Amino acid sequence: xxKTKRLKTSDSAGDRAGxxxxxxxxxxxxxxxxxxYYYTGKLCDLILVSILWLLGSxxxxxxxxxxxxxxxxxxRCIRQDIGTLWAEFWRVYRRDLKKSIPLWLLFAGALFLxxxxxxxxxxxxxGLFRLFFFMFYLLCIALVIAALCYAFxxxxxxxxxxxxxxxxxxxxxxxHLPVTILLLILVAAGYLLVLAWLWTALFVPGVIACAVSWxxxxxxxxxxxxx
Numbered sequence: 096x097x098k099t100k101r102l103k104t105s106d107s108a109g110d111r112a113g114x115x116x117x118x119x120x121x122x123x124x125x126x127x128x129x130x131x132y133y134y135t136g137k138l139c140d141l142i143l144v145s146i147l148w149l150l151g152s153x154x155x156x157x158x159x160x161x162x163x164x165x166x167x168x169x170x171r172c173i174r175q176d177i178g179t180l181w182a183e184f185w186r187v188y189r190r191d192l193k194k195s196i197p198l199w200l201l202f203a204g205a206l207f208l209x210x211x212x213x214x215x216x217x218x219x220x221x222g223l224f225r226l227f228f229f230m231f232y233l234l235c236i237a238l239v240i241a242a243l244c245y246a247f248x249x250x251x252x253x254x255x256x257x258x259x260x261x262x263x264x265x266x267x268x269x270x271h272l273p274v275t276i277l278l279l280i281l282v283a284a285g286y287l288l289v290l291a292w293l294w295t296a297l298f299v300p301g302v303i304a305c306a307v308s309w310x311x312x313x314x315x316x317x318x319x320x321x322x
Contacts, residue, residue: 140173140180141301147184148300157192159199159247164188165300167251170308173301191250198250198257202243209236237279241268244278248311252319267314274310281306 144165151161164187172180213232216225246264249255255263268275285303289296 137173138298141169141305142298143301144168144173144180144184144304145296145298145301147181148304149296151184151188156196156199157188158203159195159250160188160192162199162243162247163191163195163251165304166248166308166311169301169304170248170251170312173305174308174312187251194257195247195250198246198260201257201261202239202246205239206236209239238265238268240282241275241279244275244282244307245311248307248315249318252315263318271314274314277310278307 147168148161148165151164152158164184167187168180168184171177172183209232213229213236216228216232220228242261242264245267246260249260249263249267253260253263281303285299289299
C-alpha cells in the first residue's frame, strides 16, 4: 500500500503529541486512570457514545459518519482521555460526513445484494449446489463486514479518497487475518446480544467500538508511520 505515503492523518501535530504514551501503556484498553469512579465514568461514557451513535445513525444514510465518529470518540476520549466526548463525536461527524455517505452506501449496497442472493439461493435450490453457493455468499458477507470494520476507523485517521480507503481496508482484511477474525467474532457477538436483548443497544456499540479500537489502533499507527 505505497499510496499511504501520500496520506495525512486527520489529527494535528499537537493532538498527536498529547496522545504520547509509553509502550507498556499503549497495550491497555484504557490508558491512564484507576479506581472505581474512573471506570464507572468510563462505563457511563460508553453508554453515552452508544446513544450518540444511535442518534447519528437514524437517517440511515449517515450511519457511516456515525460509525466513524463512534470509533474516533472511543479511541481518543474514552481510551486516551483526550478532549470531551460530546464535542469530539460531533466534530468528527461533521468533518467526515460528506465522504462517509458514499462509502457507507457502497458497503450497505454490497451487503444487501449478497444477503438477497444468499436468501434466493437458499429458497430456490437444494443439495450441494445450495450449500456451496450459500456458504460462498456467507463468506463474501463476512469479507465485506470485515473490510467495513477497517474502512471507517481508517477514515477517522487518514485523508484519502474513497477508492484508496476501500483498497486499504480490504488489504488489511487479509494482511491482518488474526485481527480480522477477532473483529468478526466481536461484531457477531454484539449483533446476537442486541438481537436477544434490545436494551443492550444502549451500551454494546460503545463496548464493541472500544474493543475494535484496541485491536485496530496499533495497525493504523503502522500505516500512519508510512504516510
